[in-house]
Every structure is written in structure tokens, then in C-alpha cells.
Amino acid sequence: MAKARVHEIAKDIGVSSKEALAKLQEMGEFVKSPSSTVEPPVAKKLRAAFPKTEEPAEKPAAKPTPKKPGAPSGAKPGAKPGPAVKPEPAKPEPAKAEPAESKPEQPEAAPAPEKPAAEKPQAPAQSSSAPKPGGPKPPAPGPKPSGPKPPSAKPGGPKPRSGGNNPFGLASERESTRPSGPRPGGGPRPGGPRPGNNPFAPRQGMRGGERGGPRPGARPGAPRPAGAEGSRSAGAPPRPGAPKPSMMPGQSPAPSRGNAPGGPPGGGPPRGRGGGRGRGGAAGAFGRGGSKSKARKSKRAKRQELEQKHTREIGGVRVPKGDGNTVVRLRRGSSLGDFAEKINAEPAALITVMMKLGEMATANQSLDEETFHLLGEELGYKVEIVSPEDEDRELLESFDINLDDEAAGESAEDLEARAPVVTVMGHVDHGKTRLLDAIRSSKVTEGEAGGITQHIGAYQVDVPHEGQQRALTFIDTPGHEAFTAMRARGAKVTDIAVLVVAADDGVMPQTVEALNHAKAANVPVVVAVNKIDKEGAAPDKIRGQLTEYELIPEEYGGDVMFVDVSAIQNINIDELLEAVLLTADAALELTANPKKAARGVAIEANLDKGRGAVATVLVQSGTLRVGDNMVAGTGFGRVRAMFDDTGEAVEEATPSRPVQVLGLSTVPRAGDSFLVTNDDRTARQIAEKREAAERNALLAKRRKRITLEDFDQAVAEGKIDTLNLILKGDVSGAVEALEDALLKIDVGADVQLRVIHRGVGAITQNDVNLATVDNAVIIGFNVRPAERVTSLADREGVDMRFYSVIYAAIDDIEAALKGMLKPEYEEVQLGSAEIREVFRSSKFGSIAGSIVRSGIIRRNAKARLVRDGNVVGDNLAIESLRRFKDDATEVRDGFECGIGLGSFNDLKEGDIIETWEMREIPRT
Numbered sequence: 070m071a072k073a074r075v076h077e078i079a080k081d082i083g084v085s086s087k088e089a090l091a092k093l094q095e096m097g098e099f100v101k102s103p104s105s106t107v108e109p110p111v112a113k114k115l116r117a118a119f120p121k122t123e124e125p126a127e128k129p130a131a132k133p134t135p136k137k138p139g140a141p142s143g144a145k146p147g148a149k150p151g152p153a154v155k156p157e158p159a160k161p162e163p164a165k166a167e168p169a170e171s172k173p174e175q176p177e178a179a180p181a182p183e184k185p186a187a188e189k190p191q192a193p194a195q196s197s198s199a200p201k202p203g204g205p206k207p208p209a210p211g212p213k214p215s216g217p218k219p220p221s222a223k224p225g226g227p228k229p230r231s232g233g234n235n236p237f238g239l240a241s242e243r244e245s246t247r248p249s250g251p252r253p254g255g256g257p258r259p260g261g262p263r264p265g266n267n268p269f270a271p272r273q274g275m276r277g278g279e280r281g282g283p284r285p286g287a288r289p290g291a292p293r294p295a296g297a298e299g300s301r302s303a304g305a306p307p308r309p310g311a312p313k314p315s316m317m318p319g320q321s322p323a324p325s326r327g328n329a330p331g332g333p334p335g336g337g338p339p340r341g342r343g344g345g346r347g348r349g350g351a352a353g354a355f356g357r358g359g360s361k362s363k364a365r366k367s368k369r370a371k372r373q374e375l376e377q378k379h380t381r382e383i384g385g386v387r388v389p390k391g392d393g394n395t396v397v398r399l400r401r402g403s404s405l406g407d408f409a410e411k412i413n414a415e416p417a418a419l420i421t422v423m424m425k426l427g428e429m430a431t432a433n434q435s436l437d438e439e440t441f442h443l444l445g446e447e448l449g450y451k452v453e454i455v456s457p458e459d460e461d462r463e464l465l466e467s468f469d470i471n472l473d474d475e476a477a478g479e480s481a482e483d484l485e486a487r488a489p490v491v492t493v494m495g496h497v498d499h500g501k502t503r504l505l506d507a508i509r510s511s512k513v514t515e516g517e518a519g520g521i522t523q524h525i526g527a528y529q530v531d532v533p534h535e536g537q538q539r540a541l542t543f544i545d546t547p548g549h550e551a552f553t554a555m556r557a558r559g560a561k562v563t564d565i566a567v568l569v570v571a572a573d574d575g576v577m578p579q580t581v582e583a584l585n586h587a588k589a590a591n592v593p594v595v596v597a598v599n600k601i602d603k604e605g606a607a608p609d610k611i612r613g614q615l616t617e618y619e620l621i622p623e624e625y626g627g628d629v630m631f632v633d634v635s636a637i638q639n640i641n642i643d644e645l646l647e648a649v650l651l652t653a654d655a656a657l658e659l660t661a662n663p664k665k666a667a668r669g670v671a672i673e674a675n676l677d678k679g680r681g682a683v684a685t686v687l688v689q690s691g692t693l694r695v696g697d698n699m700v701a702g703t704g705f706g707r708v709r710a711m712f713d714d715t716g717e718a719v720e721e722a723t724p725s726r727p728v729q730v731l732g733l734s735t736v737p738r739a740g741d742s743f744l745v746t747n748d749d750r751t752a753r754q755i756a757e758k759r760e761a762a763e764r765n766a767l768l769a770k771r772r773k774r775i776t777l778e779d780f781d782q783a784v785a786e787g788k789i790d791t792l793n794l795i796l797k798g799d800v801s802g803a804v805e806a807l808e809d810a811l812l813k814i815d816v817g818a819d820v821q822l823r824v825i826h827r828g829v830g831a832i833t834q835n836d837v838n839l840a841t842v843d844n845a846v847i848i849g850f851n852v853r854p855a856e857r858v859t860s861l862a863d864r865e866g867v868d869m870r871f872y873s874v875i876y877a878a879i880d881d882i883e884a885a886l887k888g889m890l891k892p893e894y895e896e897v898q899l900g901s902a903e904i905r906e907v908f909r910s911s912k913f914g915s916i917a918g919s920i921v922r923s924g925i926i927r928r929n930a931k932a933r934l935v936r937d938g939n940v941v942g943d944n945l946a947i948e949s950l951r952r953f954k955d956d957a958t959e960v961r962d963g964f965e966c967g968i969g970l971g972s973f974n975d976l977k978e979g980d981i982i983e984t985w986e987m988r989e990i991p992r993t
């Protein structure tokens with residue numbers, strides 16, 4: 070089997086090439102046009118991506134022999150029985166091809182898709198008026214068919230009367246239905262029976278009434294108001310026993326739901342010949358004449374069929390239907406509109422769906438991940454929110470820059486050894502700065518007289534090693550703050566960490582913090598036991614202590630090199646550098662291709678009065694040259710000049726070489742990636758796009774990376790299987806006790822509990838950074854975070870929990886692991902209002918002129934409509950609220966107001982509008 074072309078597969082599946090292309094794109098396959106070929110696995114994937122409802126539906130149809138005779142003759146109006154190409158593919162092929170067209174005659178088939186063909190003539194008529202009702206009014210969907218309303222046939226009085234002294238100047242329903250003379254100025258033509266734009270047309274017994282009634286199988290006995298139509302379709306009232314599409318194999322009930330334009334308009338599941346309108350069948354019987362119109366019909370029918378198959382109705386609107394597996398990738402900060410675009414839906418339809426889900430959102434509003442998941446689930450899509458790194462990767466790909474492919478495409482000859490990049494970490498005052506100075510001065514002074522150096526954030530030294538001069542790059546910002554900040558930004562800068570521990574002080578909280586950060590980043594560690602010149606120095610004790618943290622010295626049989634040094638007295642500095650090189654050589658293969666445009670990371674940057682943005686960048690691959698166009702974070706520009714850490718101007722910088730760069734438009738942040746582009750325009754555009762993405766990300770209050778409540782769900786979705794925790798407490802005993810107790814929880818085989826960091830003291834920015842990177846939950850025991858730490862956690866969506874009783878913490882975590890810790894919400898009544906009069910407005914729909922009876926009526930609050938003690942409309946929202954002519958945000962007890970419940974229009978005098986909200990019950 071040769072490779073198949075997209076359009077062939079599309080045809081096979083029964084979708085358009087465009088849809089197939091879109092799907093391929095969604096799946097990450099980039100295919101140019103319908104005539105492009107795809108590899109068999111891709112073809113298979115594509116087929117699998119479309120629901121197979123088709124097959125079962127058609128098969129039965131194909132079977133009935135009666136079809137066969139008719140089919141070959143009239144049915145295939147020479148059309149496209151493409152399959153005929155195949156010699157005589159016996160039965161299956163042709164049989165498959167036929168059903169689509171010949172189906173009409175064969176009502177037994179009953180599959181929903183078929184019907185439209187037969188009823189085609191009607192469908193169009195309806196669809197013009199029908200879509201409307203479906204569209205705008207979600208909450209009043211089919212359920213209440215035309216029943217009671219139609220009779221009122223509001224066409225009644227086209228005499229809107231300007232609502233005298235009512236708060237809106239709108240005509241009340243009472244007035245408008247009074248059949249007196251037409252009053253001008255009445256604004257909305259309340260009763261105006263214009264089926265075309267009257268959202269209620271179908272329910273009022275207009276033609277489209279069929280629409281309301283027809284739902285196959287839906288309340289079969291319901292009187293069909295569309296009497297006129299009824300005469301045409303004998304089978305109109307769906308038979309109770311008629312097969313519902315939902316009964317069909319593989320057919321989900323949703324698509325069958327009636328009012329899709331392609332839906333079975335006659336309501337008559339086309340079973341039994343009498344059931345169909347007969348026209349389609351008759352046409353077939355009469356041969357020619359019929360075949361022409363039939364051909365036309367069937368085309369339309371196919372379209373409708375398709376539409377119906379790929380859409381479903383929710384809350385009265387038609388939205389695309391995913392198959393539950395279709396992945397939709399969205400950037401963080403995306404809006405409903407973005408999502409709509411991806412699934413080819415109307416943003417307005419999604420707004421309605423959101424309302425049905427109990428959330429109010431506008432098309433342009435950024436939504437958080439959770440909300441997208443909820444919405445995706447409802448529509449049958451798997452929403453993936455791409456990480457900032459992925460996002461940047463995709464952004465670059467849109468400029469045809471693929472860093473991964475670039476790296477993968479490099480051959481061994483392109484690669485040259487590069488210097489290891491080292492970060493020095495450790496507890497306060499253990500000598501990090503001093504050690505960095507010692508390393509640097511010992512080397513710089515060797516080469517350069519004067520040894521005038523300047524701090525640019527990183528420096529490189531040459532070390533004689535096994536007869537060679539080897540370079541080492543040190544990040545000159547000690548501490549793990551910079552390290553985690555960069556890591557949080559997705560930058561992998563450090564190859565090796567030097568953990569400094571003062572021999573006279575021992576392992577301290579930040580020592581542990583630092584080593585945990587290194588471990589989490591999977592970076593090998595070399596321990597520098599410093600201050601050995603000091604009295605009381607006990608280097609062996611340090612080795613013993615660190616063993617407890619899984620840093621086992623080589624001399625104890627482990628694989629971590631420990632070097633005793635004195636930064637002040639320059640003792641063993643060379644040995645330390647040697648150990649770093651040995652560790653790098655043993656654990657890592659550090660190479661990069663210098664022969665290409667430079668890529669790397671910004672290490673440090675500042676705005677200089679005279680020189681503008683000055684950024685220190687570390688070249689990670691390629692060679693950076695003066696004159697290159699570069700983009701670093703959201704800054705871009707042409708490299709005007711470069712300097713190394715001795716202040717020397719340099720023309721180029723190769724991998725692992727840090728240089729200071731002048732020429733960027735703005736100051737990048739530490740950890741921002743940079744790259745050289747072919748032209749300045751690309752650099753500028755990338756920078757602009759990054760800025761926009763950042764803005765969006767900021768806008769989306771991206772809530773909750775992982776919370777204890779959603780842990781089990783994340784596990785269920787296969788996203789994670791480990792609950793990472795960071796424990797902070799006021800005293801070490803408590804932290805240890807908590808950790809011990811936590812690790813004793815019986816969590817079962819599916820999930821794991823991992824304490825990635827524990828420490829004494831307040832929750833710091835570092836803790837939040839670490840939680841951000843490793844998707845951890847922070848547990849604070851008798852400690853609180855500083856204010857800016859709280860806001861950082863909030864911004865990053867990190868779940869922090871505070872306890873003062875160990876058992877409470879254990880209970881919560883145990884419950885989370887067992888999937889039992891659900892947030893609890895309670896409904897809180899906000900207020901209620903009684904409808905005194907109903908006004909109709911063409912612009913706003915029905916407005917309830919009301920008086921607030923209790924509490925407050927607030928705009929956007931959730932609402933329900935109660936009539937004689939029965940809820941007649943639930944999950945509504947106060948979409949508009951007015952006091953006289955002015956919009957109001959809230960109206961209090963005793964005041965009159967006008968309330969609009971969006972597209973919910975079933976309002977009556979005396980009804981009570983209750984408003985409420987869900988509040989999370991705080992845990993104690």
C-alpha cells in the first residue's frame with residue numbers, strides 16, 4: 070500500500086479535506102494540501118481521530134438487498150462512486166459508497182444521517198428560521214416545546230406602547246399583547262410575528278415549529294403545534310417505538326438531538342416508508358427527474374449530515390463535537406475566542422456553553438487552565454495548556470526556527486567540547502562569594518597583569534587539567550536564588566553545582582535547600598568544604614552530615630567529590646577546579662556546535678545610563694558575533710559591541726562563553742533565552758510576540774498548578790503520579806515529625822509522595838520557585854510566608870497550606886492522595902426579586918420589571934426563576950440589571966429594577982428571581 074493522500078482518506082472517513090487537514094494540524098502533523106500524501110501511521114491516526122459513527126450507521130443500510138438494485142441505476146447519478154476504480158471490490162466497497170445517496174429510499178436504515186436526504190426539501194426552509202431559536206437562547210432549549218406557548222401566538226398585538234413610566238420605557242407584555250392600534254414609539258415590536266427574527270418563532274407554531282417538536286424520540290406524544298407541517302409528514306409525531314439515533318451502535322445521543330439543520334426535521338425517524346416525506350423516495354422511483362434534485366439534495370444532505378455528525382447541541386446552541394480524544398493545545402492565557410478558533414466554533418456559542426457550565430466569560434477574556442479543561446470535557450476535547458517553554462518553542466517554530474530539530478540535526482563532526490558551566494551554592498556566609506573571587510583571581514592574575522576584572526554575572530577561567538588547558542565557566546551570582554529563578558524560566562544553564570559548606574559551621578538550612586535544588590534539576594554536585602583554615606573546622610563531620618542527604622563522598626564509597634578548601638587562604642582551589650572537571654567528564658558530555666547562529670541564555674542585565682540595555686549572555690551553542698541580529702527575551706537589536714569579564718572588547722563568543730552585549734532594545738531577565746536571527750525584522754517580531762504572550766499569561770490568573778484538591782484528578786488523567794511536597798516549619802523537630810508521619814501514609818501503588826524540600830523558617834520565594842518548577846504543594850507548619858511571597862505564589866498558582874496541628878496536615882494529605890479531598894461549596898442566597906411586569910425588548914429580550922424583596926440583586930450573579938414554588942429556570946444569570954435607564958451593579962431590598970436573564974425569556978408576572986452564589990467552605 071502506497072501512501073495515501075489526505076483527500077482520499079478524508080473521503081473514506083466521510084469528512085471534508087479541509088477538516089482532515091485541520092485535524093492533522095491539530096495532531097501536530099504538518100501537511101500542506103489535500104493532495105499531500107501521509108505515511109500509513111499518520112493515516113491511521115487520522116482515521117482514528119474521527120468518530121466512527123459512520124460505519125455502523127452505513128453498514129446496516131448496505132445490507133438490505135433491496136437497496137442494491139435501485140442503487141446502481143438511479144442512485145449513483147454518475148456521481149462519484151470513486152470506489153469503482155477498484156476492479157470489482159465485490160460487495161463492501163460499492164455498498165459503502167451507495168448508502169449515502171441511495172439511503173433515502175431505504176428508510177429502514179434509520180440512521181440519523183440518512184434522513185436529511187429524504188427530507189431535504191424541508192430542511193432548508195426550516196433552517197433559515199430555525200437556527201435562530203437555537204442560537205440565542207440557550208437555557209430554553211427543546212425541553213419545553215411548543216406546548217403552552219404557541220397558542221398565545223404572540224403575534225397578537227403589534228401595538229407596542231411606549232412603557233409610560235416604567236423604568237425602561239419598554240412596552241410591557243400586557244400592553245404589547247393588547248390588540249389595540251399600533252403605537253409608535255413602542256420600540257420593540259413585541260408581538261411582531263416575524264418568524265425570521267423572532268427567536269420564538271418555532272415555538273409559536275410557525276413553520277419552524279417542527280424544529281421544536283421533531284426531536285426524534287423526544288416526548289413522542291407532545292402535540293405538535295406545527296400542524297400545517299404535520300399534514301405533510303405523516304410520520305411527524307415521532308413514534309414512540311421509533312429507533313432513536315442514540316440507540317444506534319456507536320451513535321452518541323447528542324448528535325441526534327434534533328434541531329441541527331440536518332436533523333431529522335420531520336421528526337419522523339424515517340422508518341417505514343410512510344414515515345418519510347415520501348418525496349425523496351418518490352423521486353427515486355420516478356427516475357430522472359427525481360435524480361437531479363436528489364443529487365442536489367444529497368449534496369446538501371451530506372453537508373448537513375456532516376455538520377450534524379461533528380456538532381452537537383448544548384444549551385440551545387450548536388457546537389463542534391470532539392471525540393473525547395481530540396487534543397486542543399492552547400497557550401496559557403488564551404481566551405474563549407482562541408479556543409473557538411481552534412475548534413472552529415462560534416465564540417458566542419461557547420459563551421453559552423460556559424453559561425450552562427455555570428461560568429460567565431466573554432470571548433476575549435483569558436481563562437484559566439481549569440476552566441478550559443471543564444469546557445473541553447463538555448465538548449469532547451482534551452485541552453492542553455502549553456507551558457511557557459513549549460509556548461516559546463511554538464512561537465519560534467512559527468518563524469521556522471526549531472531549536473530541537475536543529476540540535477538533533479547536528480552530526481558528531483559539528484560538535485566541539487565546551488566548558489562546563491558551574492554555579493556556586495550554599496548557606497549564608499559559608500564563603501560562596503569569597504570562593505568565586507578566589508577562583509577568579511587565582512586564574513585571572515595568572516594571565517593578565519593588573520588583573521582588573523569587572524562583575525558581569527559570569528566569568529570563565531582556564532584550568533590546566535591532564536596536560537590540557539580546560540575552560541570552566543562560573544556563574545558569578547552565588548546562591549540558588551538565581552539558579553531557581555532561571556530554572557523557573559525554563560533555562561538550563563548550570564551543568565555542575567559547587568555546594569559550599571563551612572567546615573566550622575556544618576550543614577545548615579540553606580545548604581539543604583541548595584542541594585535539593587540541584588537534585589531537583591538533576592545537576593551533579595561537587596562539595597567544597599570551606600574555611601578549613603579556621604579553628605574548629607571539622608571537614609569530616611561535614612561529610613558525615615551530607616551523607617544523610619544522599620551526598621556520599623567518594624572516600625565513603627559514593628560518587629560525590631568533596632574538596633577541603635580555604636577561600637581566604639587559597640588552599641586547594643586548583644583541586645576544587647580539577648574535581649569539577651572530573652565530575653563533568655564523568656557525568657556529562659558537554660559539546661556544542663559553534664558553527665551556527667548563536668543561541669543561549671541571558672544571565673544578568675541592567676540598564677546603563679550611557680550604554681542602554683547591557684546584558685550578560687551565555688552562549689550555549691553557535692557563535693555570537695558583533696553585528697548579529699538577536700532577540701533576548703522581549704528585547705531585540707543588533708549586537709553593537711561585546712565585552713568579556715575582563716572588560717576586553719571581543720568580536721565573537723563561542724559556546725559556554727559569557728559576554729556582555731550592547732544593543733538590545735530592552736533589558737532581558739535572567740534566564741531569558743536569546744538567539745540570533747537572520748534579519749532584524751524576525752528578531753523584532755519574535756520579541757513582540759513574546760511580549761504579547763507574556764502579557765496574556767499575566768492576564769490569565771493562572772490558578773493552581775497542582776492543589777491538594779485536584780491531585781487525584783490529575784492522577785486520574787495520567788498527568789502526574791507523584792505528589793511533591795515542600796515542608797516548612799518553625800522548628801526542625803516539627804518538620805521531621807511531619808515528614809515522618811507523611812511518609813508513613815499508605816498511599817497505594819499508583820501514587821507516590823515525595824518531599825522535595827523541607828526546611829525551617831518562613832516560606833520564601835525560593836520555596837515558591839521550587840514549587841513552581843516541580844509542581845509541588847507547600848505545607849507550612851506554624852510558619853507564614855512574607856507578603857510578596859504570597860503574591861508570587863498566587864501569581865504562579867502554587868498551593869500553600871498552613872497548619873498548626875500535624876494531624877490536620879496529615880489528614881488533608883492522606884485525603885488528597887486517596888482522592889477524597891474535594892473543595893466543599895455551599896450555596897449562599899444573595900437576594901430575591903418579584904417580577905411585577907414583563908417588558909419585551911428586541912434588543913434585550915425579556916426584561917423583568919421587578920422589586921427586590923430581600924437581600925441584593927447583583928449583576929452577573931447566578932439566578933433561578935421560581936414560579937408558584939417550582940423552579941422553572943435554573944442556572945441562569947442576571948445578565949442585565951437596570952435602575953430606570955441606568956445600568957446598575959446591584960439593587961437592594963425594596964427597590965425596583967429591571968432584570969434581564971439573558972436569553973431566558975420565559976418570565977411571568979409574579980415569578981420570583983432568586984440569586985445565589987457558590988462559596989467555598991473554608992477548611993478548618
Ligand SMILES: Nc1nc2c(ncn2[C@@H]2O[C@H](COP(=O)(O)OP(=O)(O)OP(=O)(O)O)[C@@H](O)[C@H]2O)c(=O)[nH]1
Pocket residue numbers: 495496497498499500501502503504547548599600601602603634635636637638
Ligand atoms: N577563615 C575563613 N574565612 C572565610 C573563608 N571564606 C570566606 N570566609 C569569610 O566568611 C565570610 C562570608 O564569606 P562570603 O564569601 O561573603 O560568604 P557568602 O556565602 O558569599 O555569604 P552571602 O553572600 O551572605 O551568602 C566573610 O567574612 C569571609 O571573609 C575561608 O576560607 N576561611
